[in-house]
Amino acid sequence: MDKLHKGWFTEFSPDDLEKMSNPDAPEDSSSKLLKSDGQEMGGAWPGQAFSLQVKKVLFHEKSKYQDVLVFESTTYGNVLVLDGIVQATERDEFSYQEMLAHLPLFAHQNPKKVLIIGGGDGGILREVLKHDTVEKVTMCEIDEMVIDVAKKFLPGMSCGFSHEKLDLYCGDGFEFLKNHKNEFDVIITDSSDPVGPAESLFGQSYYELLRDALKEDGILSSQGESVWLHLPLIAHLVAFNRKIFPTVNYAQSIVSTYPSGSMGYLICAKSDTRDVTTPARVLSDEQVKNMNLRFYNSEVHKAAFVLPQFVRNALEKKKE
Amino acid sequence: MDKLHKGWFTEFSPDDLEKMSNPDAPEDSSSKLLKSDGQEMGGAWPGQAFSLQVKKVLFHEKSKYQDVLVFESTTYGNVLVLDGIVQATERDEFSYQEMLAHLPLFAHQNPKKVLIIGGGDGGILREVLKHDTVEKVTMCEIDEMVIDVAKKFLPGMSCGFSHEKLDLYCGDGFEFLKNHKNEFDVIITDSSDPVGPAESLFGQSYYELLRDALKEDGILSSQGESVWLHLPLIAHLVAFNRKIFPTVNYAQSIVSTYPSGSMGYLICAKSDTRDVTTPARVLSDEQVKNMNLRFYNSEVHKAAFVLPQFVRNALEKKKE
Secondary structure, eight states: OOSEETTEEEEEOHHHHHHHHOTTSOTTOOSOSOEETTEEOOOSSTTEEEEEEEEEEEEEEEOSSSEEEEEEESSSOEEEEETTEEEEETTTHHHHHHHHHHHHHHHSSSOOEEEEEEOTTSHHHHHHTTOTTOOEEEEEESOHHHHHHHHHHOTTTSTTTTOTTEEEEESOHHHHHHTOOSOEEEEEEEOOOTTTTTGGGGSHHHHHHHHHHEEEEEEEEEEOOOTTTOHHHHHHHHHHHHHHOSEEEEEEEEOTTSGGGEEEEEEEESSSSSOTTSOSSOOOHHHHHHTTOSSOOHHHHHHHTOOOHHHHHHHHHHHO | OOSEETTEEEEEOHHHHHHHHOTTSOTTOOSOSOEETTEEOOOSSTTEEEEEEEEEEEEEEEOSSSEEEEEEESSSOEEEEETTEEEEETTTHHHHHHHHHHHHHHHSSSOOEEEEEEOTTSHHHHHHTTOTTOOEEEEEESOHHHHHHHHHHOTTTSTTTTOTTEEEEESOHHHHHHTOOSOEEEEEEEOOOTTTTTGGGGSHHHHHHHHHHEEEEEEEEEEOOOTTTOHHHHHHHHHHHHHHOSEEEEEEEEOTTSGGGEEEEEEEESSSSSOTTSOSSOOOHHHHHHTTOSSOOHHHHHHHTOOOHHHHHHHHHHHO
């Protein structure tokens, strides 16, 4: 099995890929395991792989931080791949972008200042700008090449980069947060997986910085991995955040091209004055249509926080 | 790309696989498209593929109806594959089995007689037998070889085949229904996709037979494909069932190893006296534990019927 083989791109678990390129290494020696706070959280999705048929490779270069690939697929439109992992396809990206952005934004009564960490493809930015309440969006993306390829090859996602409400910083989100206190109504971490450049975005000290950068009634959402694949990591994230935030919730939705087809969202609030699992602003059918929402609606908001029993068990067990 | 290559099994869309074996055929000539009522409903999951790493092939034979493969995977336990398509893995099968079985069973106040069509692996049977109300389960599976391999290689799923409440028929579900009228409280169709032996289980005349075999307060559930991949087929199923049943509902859940990671369930009731989207019998935490439910609970029941906006749009459009 190769990553690009007979016209198909295959997304392997980074740890499996490392083993394939070095089959003689001892079984448990992978440097490509998921990590949080120095703890190893297992392989990303060992023993499984997802493939997309490639029509044409549009871009393939190494940036300062990662391998950046964009290809045109036969059935999912253009596809952005970072370090061998599918980040977004034109066909299903709306599911992830809408849920990660609108869960915290509609849980908030009046979000004015929003910070996006990561999100270089522009999809989250596009969704944030749909909220009339928003006066300023700050975005902190470490890899300028991701923004550049999105502008060129993912126009439907990158449409917000020229918006007057945007303040764009190219740099490390972790470092950025250190200089921003009590400033944002909503913060959204749109990161890749915790192996490579995004590893620091899955540790307790990062979430402490997030809390401090939020206003008192602020809400944050973070990419929260898959319940099928990353329960130990998710339970760890939920457990340490319960020490930092009065309310910590986990939601999930389906995303066709993410590993195992589902994605989770960690939603935390700095105060306990409201229940983020129900929207503070409920949308009519007409508003859903006018905002061009294809996944999110106010019922979906609530249902996303209803977790399968095995996930509930895992998160409650950790609580005890 | 080959189906078994360097220790990995790859599940291609049947139509893509046909094209690969006959690359010179005209673009739109596939005999492997999904079909319902003679209408072609597109490829199964064109342009994408899912792979599992194989530890050991345990069984591989052609039955009278299909190609039957069982292998031990490295990370999903034993895997049952029919005609190249993953039907169940030991690690995630509970999600599909619990939802397909318990949505209609808990929507019913007092299910006594249950019919399962298909379901040869035994997973649905296992879940049905968890209901004390059930007095008799009739099962009609066309392919005896599936039952035999499940008994041998999937003991956690096939544990109900020796149960005294079971009446097992090996034969065609469509033919079986013609001789059974007004007999069952709940009918569950646990079929493979509508290409090959299960094609007849996705047409209007099949659902008319199902209606007639149900008692007046009867409820049925059917495997309902994926919202990411089969919206035209789902919209067709919903539309013709609205002519047959007073209430037609669609639910979905996540299943790690199904194409695009999600699976839908078509739930219809013969009368309109109750809303099947809320359970008629609500479970306590203790009951959930005692029934060894790992996916389903009463909150999950309700949330499963909340559909993403793009699915709602597609099903409502068809309604007009």
